[in-house]
Amino acid sequence: MLRFLSFTHLDLARWDACVAASPGAPPYAHAWWLQATAGRWGAVVELGPGGEYRSLLPLPLKWRPQGWVGYQPLFAQQLGLMLTAASQHKNLANYLAVVEKKCTSFYQQLAPSVELPALPPGFVATERLTYHLGLGPDYAALHQGYAADYRRRLRKNQELPYPLQVTEGADVEAVIQLFLAYRGPVHTGLQPRHYAPLRRLAAAAQARGVAELHQVRHSASGELLAGALFVRHAGGLIYLFAAASAAGRAAGAPLLLVDAAVRRHAGQPGQVLDFEGGSLPAIGRFFANFGARPVPYPALNFTRKPWFTQWMRP
Structure with missing residues (x-):
């Protein structure tokens, strides 16, 4: 029943x-x-x-x-x-x-x-998009699937006297504040209070040992350029939340964060990196440039008509 x-x-x-x-x-x-x-x-x-x-x-x-x-x-x-x-x-x-x-x-x-x-x-289904990258091949094969421009930017970073490095982060709060500084309510429709669930989720994932919080900082000043929170699960890895400053985007810091995650998890057949989004064309292109494929999924919607419309004439 x-x-x-x-x-x-x-x-x-x-x-x-x-x-x-x-x-x-x-x-x-x-x-x-x-x-x-x-x-x-x-x-x-x-x-x-x-x-x-x-x-x-x-x-x-x-x-x-x-x-x-x-x-x-x-x-x-x-x-x-x-x-x-x-x-x-x-x-x-x-x-x-x-x-x-x-x-x-x-x-x-x-x-x-x-x-x-x-x-x-009364129920209506619409289609949304996420992007998936299979993690079965080794890193070299996955790297070869990147867009040529992404491979070039990664190579250029390594050729710098002081390349930008991806390091482990300790606190998701710094990433949230970076996001709010550059992608506030005007862009997302979300107020600062809406990030409370993310704080709880990050803490819960860290307590279970399944959170991967990484960051990129400026080589000289130590300024936070970008950060990302990934969560591991039985089926792979979720790109849960990320933020970057204008300087970080210009330096390709988000690219470094995703590439480092691919490097960490490559060579795991059956595992998938879920980018958790991609309905917006610009975001979808960013994910697709790593070789990720678009994956549609359904969304269901229902709204009951007010009682007084049930007997009104059309």
Whole structure:
């Protein structure tokens, strides 16, 4: 049977067991990731006879005057339906029918591998893009797949008397502040308070030993030119957050950060570097120049019509 469970009724141990048993489940669905990005959330759950979670659809919720709103948390790119070998209810539409009863509106991004069924009335699917770089080949082969200009810029940096170097960072706060200095609310629509989930997520990832925070500083002044936070998971590496100053972009510091990550993780068959974005053409070109390929994934949207429109004449 399918049931909606509020956060207070969720068993997080059973939750993580279900996510772990779900082939291809996105890392964003793990309880620790959702605790950092959403805090509290609900779910549509398929319960087994012993109370185990056979399947689940995460449902982060916010209360608004019009009712409950299902939303996609910041810094959690994809959620969607988690199925296991024990799942009896495998049609996403059945879970969305429960969502429709709970929410006045709903938005959620799904994993790229999802094949959408016929959606219930009122649900609309749109396409978004991310970029993936397979990490199976060795570094030399991956480097050869870079755009010629990127290879040239990397070579030119190494020829400098004092080349820019990628080093480990200690605190994501410096990267956040760098981002806010050059990409503020006017550019992103996000206020400083919206980065609190990122701080929690970085701390949680560092506590689990899966965070990779790296930076590029000016060789002489020590000025922070660029920084990036990557998160490792079972399927590879996520390019979660990055920032660069104008001087850093001019010096190619973001290029160095990604190249260093590719060098660290090359030669791992089945692993993928997910760039977590690319719908904007300029960003997509940056990722594609590393040899990454565009990967579409669906986003679902639903808004219930106000009650008084149900009986109004067209």
